[in-house]
Amino acid sequence: MADKVTGNHLEKQESHSSGSNPNGPNPVNLRGGGNYGYDLRNPMAHIHTDNEARLPAFGGEFQPGLYRPVEARKFANPAPLGLSAFALTTFVLSAVNLGARDISAPNIAVPLAFGYGGLVQLLAGMWEMAVGNTFGATALSSYGGFWIAYGILLTPNWNIIGEGGPYRNAAAEAIDPHMHESAVGLFLTGWFIFTTILLLCTLRSTVMFFLLFFTLDLAFLMLACGHYAVDNGASTAAGMLTKAGGGFGMIAAFLAWYNAFAGIADSSNSFFLIPVFHFPWSEKGREVRLARAATRESRA
Known part of the structure; x- marks a missing residue:
């Protein structure tokens, strides 16, 4: 099978050559925009070719689905920057939620939430918009906005949700002094719903x-x-729930760093590339299975 690019979509066409490569399609046909080395059907793949002295970075492209070919792109891949900003801010807040070194106040996460996880990740999302990646732009920009909002929520002396806050209702607090906890719970529930939507878009990556x-x-x-x-x-x-949230957040932070490293590392700056493990039902997974089957048939 070879890929043919028509507009913004990919069309698959059968190869009419009887001497086709049993190891799979020609990597050149899977690329767009010169020697960027992105698999058009799944950008989470690193394409190895024999004629390249310096292999391009695997990508860590923040696009789990079919990827439009990169044509004359003047921007670097912004995904590793956004992932790194998300990872560090999440790591620090998750450490606080876990009670690391008996730290209970999350104030240290505020400057990171504004400067790195917020502003820098938001900029990375805007750059994803510039390169035509809808998923990356939506995810990174949204989580950048989340960190800015959460930083405001945690900013000392602003006291948005506590006593003296701008929306304080003394009568309601007399009935339920912890009602602001449910308000923050609703805030986080909304982000849980949004993340679930994004999660569903990664099932074939x-x-x-x-x-x-x-x-x-x-x-x-x-x-x-x-x-x-x-x-x-x-x-x-x-x-217990807060510590569980901190634990899952810590894992998410390291996974974000993992994906960021996958997008930065190439043969020019690293001695090794890390695997990202394609799902068997993904385009790349099916391609690998077909290539292996073709190899077995050729050997038989």
């Missing part, structure tokens, strides 16, 4: 890409339930 969103989704869910538990008076359960 790679294992590492899917696990990033899966663990992040569980982190949002655990943290939201932890706030609901406080409002219900279940302080012990709330503590």
